[in-house]
Amino acid sequence: MSQPIDRRVPRTEVRARPAGPPTLATVADEAGVSRQTVSNALNNPDLLRPETLERVQEVIERLGYSPNRAARQLRTRSSHLVGLRFEPAQEGTSNALMDRFLHSLVAAASRTGHHVLLFSGDPDDPLDGYDDLLRSTAVDAFVVTDTYAGTPQAGFLKDRDAPFVTFGRPWEDPHADHAWVDVDGAAGARAATRHLLEQGHRRIAWLGWERSSRIGQDRRSGWEETLRAEGLDPTGLGVRVTDNVDAARMATHHVLDDPSVTGFVCASDTLALGVLHALAERRLQPGADVGVVGFDDSAAAQVAWPGLTSVRQPLEDVAVALVHTLHDVLAHRPVAEQGRMLEPSLVVRRSSLRGWTP
Amino acid sequence: MSQPIDRRVPRTEVRARPAGPPTLATVADEAGVSRQTVSNALNNPDLLRPETLERVQEVIERLGYSPNRAARQLRTRSSHLVGLRFEPAQEGTSNALMDRFLHSLVAAASRTGHHVLLFSGDPDDPLDGYDDLLRSTAVDAFVVTDTYAGTPQAGFLKDRDAPFVTFGRPWEDPHADHAWVDVDGAAGARAATRHLLEQGHRRIAWLGWERSSRIGQDRRSGWEETLRAEGLDPTGLGVRVTDNVDAARMATHHVLDDPSVTGFVCASDTLALGVLHALAERRLQPGADVGVVGFDDSAAAQVAWPGLTSVRQPLEDVAVALVHTLHDVLAHRPVAEQGRMLEPSLVVRRSSLRGWTP
DNA sequence: TCGTACGGTTGGATCGTTCCAGACCCGCCC
């Protein structure tokens, strides 16, 4: 009878070069210290004697060691991932917000050692996808962006006490106690309207969305109160359409049948482009004949002829604020400000300037 | 002396409801089976007796159990995450490709149980960010999108034998043996040029990028060979500028000083919008007077006046092909086709149609 | 001299899953 071969590998002996990347144990062996010491070198360097720290760091550097995320995640219960449900921009609208925002978010998150995990979900179910990630403890927190009317995500996530921050204030429930960051749309519309007033326009129309859009209502209120503050009557100058170029184009023709109207403030760049289309069809010159201002400063606004003045959201700042807030939330620290409102700025191009010629 | 309090918790006893989500052990206890059996119910259901399977599934459903991703990732060494380095679209260009592509990728990946992890990197170092994720075994594979001249990522990743697929063929090295998916830019330019020929144009200019852009050269070749096939001479009709509206606008004016030119095929929508600007300045009508075709069918093309004809990349199909290929690569299966070339399509709008009036 | 406090370090246990080897039960065949 042959002896069974002992395949066990003694733990303390130096093993053959492992197949995968080096582990913490590899580093510890190599540096002649224990695993805990290496761990401390990474997470609590000030606990080590300087020369020990240096020696360990040298080995880490030399072996190109990075801690295994899965192991760390399993032990610490934090993945350093932030989940974001990613909806596509609708075709036919110029919503390039997401691109800019997303990059800002990725950059801001990376500064705190986090990554962004994208997921999708059934467009008809705003909650789809969240639960899976939560139950499998795949992400530490969520950034919720599509906070349209109702925002069921907030309640849903709070019920499971999942950490999250919304980009968009809680419209429905002003006493909601979750953290949020938002851009002051009314202030943007105020700036846009004031700008057209300064250009000498008196009859300035509003082209916006249906009444059900809280964001749209907010922006509209900025237009309305600016006109009133100037002693002007907005009655009959506010129009509501769906967010699409053609609907805006047709509505514009209707508005322009009243020749006294010479200015348009729009709830989106898509709508503003519709206004520009109508002007082109009427052979009116944007800027000189009619002033037009859009909203969001999308890529389309930047390349449209003759250059579309637009309200620009400070998405970089939004991203930084979101990450900052998440940081507090994750540390179970009381969030400094529960809601942070940021100011948009106006990017002036020729569509609102009187004195230019093609 | 007081006895030290024994704080140990007996393993076999039923513990109080745990704080976190249910684990595999919870399910096993509840269903009266071992952990392995629950694991099999999830990963190899056909190993279980039907009634056992059903019982386990019922408990899983009832407790709302999802496997902990970190633990699974640690054990199986696969995270089900696909890394994508996310570069922002340049301001002032209308590159809305990323938005559409990204959503398609997220959707395609989710169908195979994968998520997309975004990371950023030093814009000056195309390799930055990859190594960290690799060494910490945070992602299973990469999708590489920015395969401009050189594509150092491919060599870098192959050296560490990290699984990856590129969106973009290996221009520099046609014998590179990594998997890729790409869109046939020359075919797109051919379709665009043919379309303008069908509209009756004979002198059709090309507005493209510098010679160093391989993608640009590829697209240009489609224009050139289509003209030649028609017995037309492209000499003097090809112009190279940087990808920005104003450069294109000025170049267009220069080209239009030769009144025989009545058509433009452009390497990007940004350039095509520059052509439209020049036409507006000359009071020429797009479509009727001069035919214009862009490339990429960006959001700006869709909302520009009077509607910009453009070559549309099948990004949804690209994403599906990428994920499909990754699937093979990850299974260490020989990839069916090393490179997959997809055909773009032409979206016709009024900028290239003769018979329309504002 | 001894107890104590403390910085630095150690090995074992643990997170939740899958891999592995083997146990058990049943029916079948010699």
Place this chain on the structure above:
DNA sequence: GGGCGGGTCTGGAACGATCCAACCGTACGA
């Protein structure tokens, strides 16, 4: 009746990190 094989299920070990309790000198004060 015993051996065999296949279907089903079990318990221990492992993945690679961090948490924890304890250990070991040294310095200090009583």
